[in-house]
Amino acid sequence: MSIAGWVTGMPEILTYDFMQRALVAAFLVGLAAPMVGVFLVQRRLSLIGDGMGHVALAGVAVGVVTGQAPVLTALVFAVLAAVVIELVRARGRTSGDVALAVMFYGGIALGVVVIGTSVDGTPTNLDSFLFGAISTTTDTDLKVFAALAFVVVTLTWALRPRLFAVANDEEYARATGMRVTALNITLAVLTAVTVVVAMRVVGLLLISALMIVPNATAQLIAGSFRSAIRMAVAVGVVCSVGGVTTSFYADTPTGGTIVLLAIALFLAASSYSAMHNRIAGRRHLEAELHEHEHGPDCGHPAIEHDRHVDYLHDGHHHAPHEGHYDEHDPLKTHDDQVRH
């Protein structure tokens, strides 16, 4: 326990400059990664961040060898990879998948070989990028990360309705005159930038986890896209900041700790949601196979009943629930019959 911590009453972790920087960096990554990641999940491109991480490694190696800032060269490589990925995808060739594989493995191989040619090119040097080295974050790094994270978060938030539209139904988006290819390239570039920002925190090999796993967790619990995105960001921040804190006290590698924490939350959410579904399934009674659909002009009296509408159908109360109708007892309250 440092003296400063004892004097101010700060927790020990906050008394170290490098840990303060680490926490800020973790917060930024925890915020940005799930926000971009939700659109990757929506487009079923959950592994694309992983591929970009591979290519970014080549950038890191080039930076180390040429004496440039590795963050900068990694950014250039990752952004170029992002643009190429989208152009390959936009051409829609079946060989596109193979082309991406060649690019991703080419990236990591190039990284390993190039860094081998450098004077101080030791495996340890590469490790800090592959698995993260958050406590080595400098003030300059932090400023760059903060600026990049700000751009990612702002742009993603501003373009959110359009990114959603394109990921949900690309053809429709195109038919309404939306600039689909431009939006897809923008998302890919945002992903690339996030990969580079997260590189020092969780490492290139684990970045994709922080973009995807919090979203997987949120998808289990949320009821709408809007609430899912908020929940994923909250989970992301909790995991990244919580992971840094845990790794400080437990003396474990940061990147791995963050990702294990995210996976633990995902597993907890899965068992919660499985249990919830089982209970809800037992608690509500589905009406008989229903060939008729109730609505404003279906002819069956609609009865306002405790925050929802029941349709009176041959003496039964039918309440719309998802794709079917529930059999409701008019004497019970809403919460007694369905739990969402």
Add this chain to the structure above:
Amino acid sequence: MTSRRHLTSSRVAGDGSQPIVSLRSASFGYADRPVVAGATLDIHAGEIVAILGPNGSGKSTLVKGLLGLNNHLAGEVSLFGTPIDGFRDHARLGYVPQRHTLSASVRATATEIVAVGRLPHQGLLGRTSHEDRRIIEDSLALVGLADRATVDVSTLSGGQQRRVLIARALAAQPDVLIMDEPTAGVDRASQEVLGQVLARLAGRGATMLIVTHELQALDGVLTRIVQLDGGRVTFDGTPADYNRSHHAQTGGHDGHHHDDEAPLASPAAGPLDHISHLPADRLHVHRRVGDRNA
């Protein structure tokens, strides 16, 4: 253009008798391979046109061509009087794609899907206004899904999902609805409701272009039938004419042939000439008749 009225033809009527869609020997396809060739067609406000044809006849290619989703290879195409290459007012075309299921990769409520229809009316940084919200609610109510507005669409039935897509198109406040197989592959209850929805829209004077091979669900709604085969228009006329020619075809001697016998009442001229046979009780008949020599 927020002052637009919701799916009524009156606004277009104000443009004069200009057709909403006008094709002159138009070809559409992918890369350089035409799928639809030499189509000549005028569609006016208030018409409810079924585009019929066997699989691979070019029905979808034709409507996707109008939406700019494939290549316009030859001929003249104009939308609301503007040549298609310079047409930018995409929100006037309300597209309902053929989808058996909505993407279930992430949660999204019916309202969130329908809100996408409002995007063409919002700036790049614009957000959903009160007006937008009202239109979204109205659109969902119009397809009978007001009570499912906040439900995750992946839990809805196939027919309900189809109606969410119709509501999304309606939310754009288009001048014409272009639907690709809206009734295909849905259960009977949903098909009935879809039929009611389409009839309700027809009652409001909506203009619709419906790719389908199930006329039954659209019974009494259609004002015109256009049949495609092998990428060419082989019939263009009223449902009554269609039934007559259809009976003649199936009962007649040369039922296998389709290129020239389909339009019973047709002279050798272009396929558009049947439009004057439309029932007089329909709206806009005068305009169609006036357009015969277009």
